[in-house]
Amino acid sequence: MSIPNVDRRSQDQSWDGPRTLAEHRGQVLDVLAVRSPGAEVTVRLAEAHSRVLASEVRADIDLPPFANSQMDGFAVAAASTPGTLPVGPTVPAGVWPEPLAPGTAVPIMTGAPIPPGADTVVPIEETPERSFDAATVTLSEAPAGRFVRPQGSDLTAGEVLLSAGSRLSAVALGALAAAGLPAVAVRPRPRVLIYTGGDEVVLPGSDRGPGQIYDANGAILSGFLARVGAEVVGVRLIDDTPAAFAGHLQQDLAELDPDLVLTSGGISAGRFEVVRTALTSDQLPGAEVSFGSVAMQPGGPQGLGVLGGTVPVVCLPGNPVSTWVSAVIFLQPALAAQWQTLPPQTVPVRLTEEVAPLPVKVQVRRGVYGSGARDAEATGASGVASASGASLASGASLASGAALASGAAPVSGAPYDVRLLPGTSSHLLAEAARAEVLVPVPAGEQPLPAGTVLEGIQL
Numbered sequence: 001m002s003i004p005n006v007d008r009r010s011q012d013q014s015w016d017g018p019r020t021l022a023e024h025r026g027q028v029l030d031v032l033a034v035r036s037p038g039a040e041v042t043v044r045l046a047e048a049h050s051r052v053l054a055s056e057v058r059a060d061i062d063l064p065p066f067a068n069s070q071m072d073g074f075a076v077a078a079a080s081t082p083g084t085l086p087v088g089p090t091v092p093a094g095v096w097p098e099p100l101a102p103g104t105a106v107p108i109m110t111g112a113p114i115p116p117g118a119d120t121v122v123p124i125e126e127t128p129e130r131s132f133d134a135a136t137v138t139l140s141e142a143p144a145g146r147f148v149r150p151q152g153s154d155l156t157a158g159e160v161l162l163s164a165g166s167r168l169s170a171v172a173l174g175a176l177a178a179a180g181l182p183a184v185a186v187r188p189r190p191r192v193l194i195y196t197g198g199d200e201v202v203l204p205g206s207d208r209g210p211g212q213i214y215d216a217n218g219a220i221l222s223g224f225l226a227r228v229g230a231e232v233v234g235v236r237l238i239d240d241t242p243a244a245f246a247g248h249l250q251q252d253l254a255e256l257d258p259d260l261v262l263t264s265g266g267i268s269a270g271r272f273e274v275v276r277t278a279l280t281s282d283q284l285p286g287a288e289v290s291f292g293s294v295a296m297q298p299g300g301p302q303g304l305g306v307l308g309g310t311v312p313v314v315c316l317p318g319n320p321v322s323t324w325v326s327a328v329i330f331l332q333p334a335l336a337a338q339w340q341t342l343p344p345q346t347v348p349v350r351l352t353e354e355v356a357p358l359p360v361k362v363q364v365r366r367g368v369y370g371s372g373a374r375d376a377e378a379t380g381a382s383g384v385a386s387a388s389g390a391s392l393a394s395g396a397s398l399a400s401g402a403a404l405a406s407g408a409a410p411v412s413g414a415p416y417d418v419r420l421l422p423g424t425s426s427h428l429l430a431e432a433a434r435a436e437v438l439v440p441v442p443a444g445e446q447p448l449p450a451g452t453v454l455e456g457i458q459l
């Protein structure tokens with residue numbers, strides 16, 4: 001490490017005093033807005049999971065495309081039942097059948113087209129013969145339409161199958177495939193370049209020297225971006241010196257033209273803050289980046305700005321839990337607002353134990369669902385109101401901030417019981433890995449009693 005012993009703060013662009021969460025989220029959204037999503041892209045269904053539909057899709061065909069049997073059994077005209085009828089040729093799935101000879105029944109398999117002339121199906125287990133091979137079959141009275149899946153009963157040709165903006169689930173992909181579509185037009189994903197670590201950090205799988213640790217934050221940010229539906233175009237280790245980092249970043253910007261540069265570490269108050277130094281000096285021409293603090297723990301130190309007037313950069317603190325929490329609290333809603341990636345999924349949570357807040361910072365705690373079951377008895381409404389009141393009073397309402405920036409659904413309904421994990425420090429990554437929900441606890445002087453309802457973010 002060779003950092004010249006200069007007063008690098010002389011060129012630092014910092015903001016004064018801690019920002020609220022909502023203020024900083026708004027700032028992150030402002031820098032992301034430097035880039036707008038481009039034209040839609042067409043992708044094969046196999047690559048379309050979790051992507052967002054660019055425009056509505058209408059079906060060209062009826063679903064199902066023809067009336068077919070819901071059971072293995074006998075197709076027959078309801079008017080011919082009850083009775084013992086001669087058995088005609090079997091109708092397998094995948095073959096178009098001959099019309100039914102009047103007064104007969106034919107073996108039919110699940111999914112096979114209903115032959116013209118038949119209008120009902122009798123399951124084989126409802127026949128005394130219980131055989132497809134007998135010459136006759138005895139059928140009790142069967143109402144017309146029973147166990148027949150009519151053509152178009154799911155969707156008719158020309159109807160909207162999925163609307164624009166739908167996030168494609170596995171079952172949505174199945175519906176598109178059933179309608180015969182091999183590919184679909186989706187919104188472009190933000191292309192993100194990740195820089196993590198410092199000179200103490202080595203990649204998992206490589207040799208770790210004394211005093212070194214493995215890079216956790218590359219995996220955290222890659223996983224986070226995959227979950228929200230962004231594309232990672234590169235994961236780099238930050239160089240030892242600001243000049244080398246600035247050089248590599250400049251090269252990457254030219255080659256990759258990312259929609260966002262995301263850095264982790266090297267931004268607080270130490271002597272060797274490579275990211276902060278490189279982005280606030282003239283080592284990277286055109287960098288307009290500022291650093292400061294947010295009234296949140298973990299994730300106090302933050303930075304953000306624009307590189308060369310065209311590429312947003314968001315600088316997260318290096319402690320692994322701080323990196324992760326910052327990504328969820330600031331980046332996820334801002335990316336969702338600008339790129340329609342996955343917004344935070346909020347959920348009302350009820351504390352199962354008393355919790356002491358921090359006096360002036362929102363403390364983002366990690367929690368696990370208590371009983372696991374949503375308490376249908378709890379009315380929710382009054383509890384949620386008091387929680388949002390507390391959080392509004394703190395000036396750090398996640399609820400209003402998240403809803404503002406991301407369009408996240410308002411929190412309503414009965415809360416889930418949640419037990420907060422004991423650890424609050426930002427190095428407790430293994431403990432954080434057990435969390436099921438993040439719970440921002442509003443700043444305050446008084447302990448929050450068990451039963452207090454807050455807004456959680458599902459993980």
Ligand SMILES: Nc1nc2c(c(=O)[nH]1)N[C@H]1C(S)=C(S)[C@@H](COP(=O)(O)OP(=O)(O)OC[C@H]3O[C@@H](n4cnc5c(N)ncnc54)[C@H](O)[C@@H]3O)O[C@H]1N2
Binds near residue numbers: 196213266298319320
């Ligand atoms: N004098 C002060 N010191 C610190 C302050 C402060 O306000 N004044 N803030 C503390 C807080 S809070 C945080 S958070 C960290 C943020 O520091 P940096 O963003 O500069 O991060 P580093 O110093 O590079 O690393 C912090 C910590 O995280 C570990 N780390 C870094 N990168 C990785 C990685 N890729 N994988 C795993 N672990 C990583 C690193 O070894 C350090 O332990 O600053 C506090 N200090």
Ligand code: MOO
Binds near residue numbers: 425
């Ligand atoms: O804000 Mo730091 O993220 O507390 O560890």
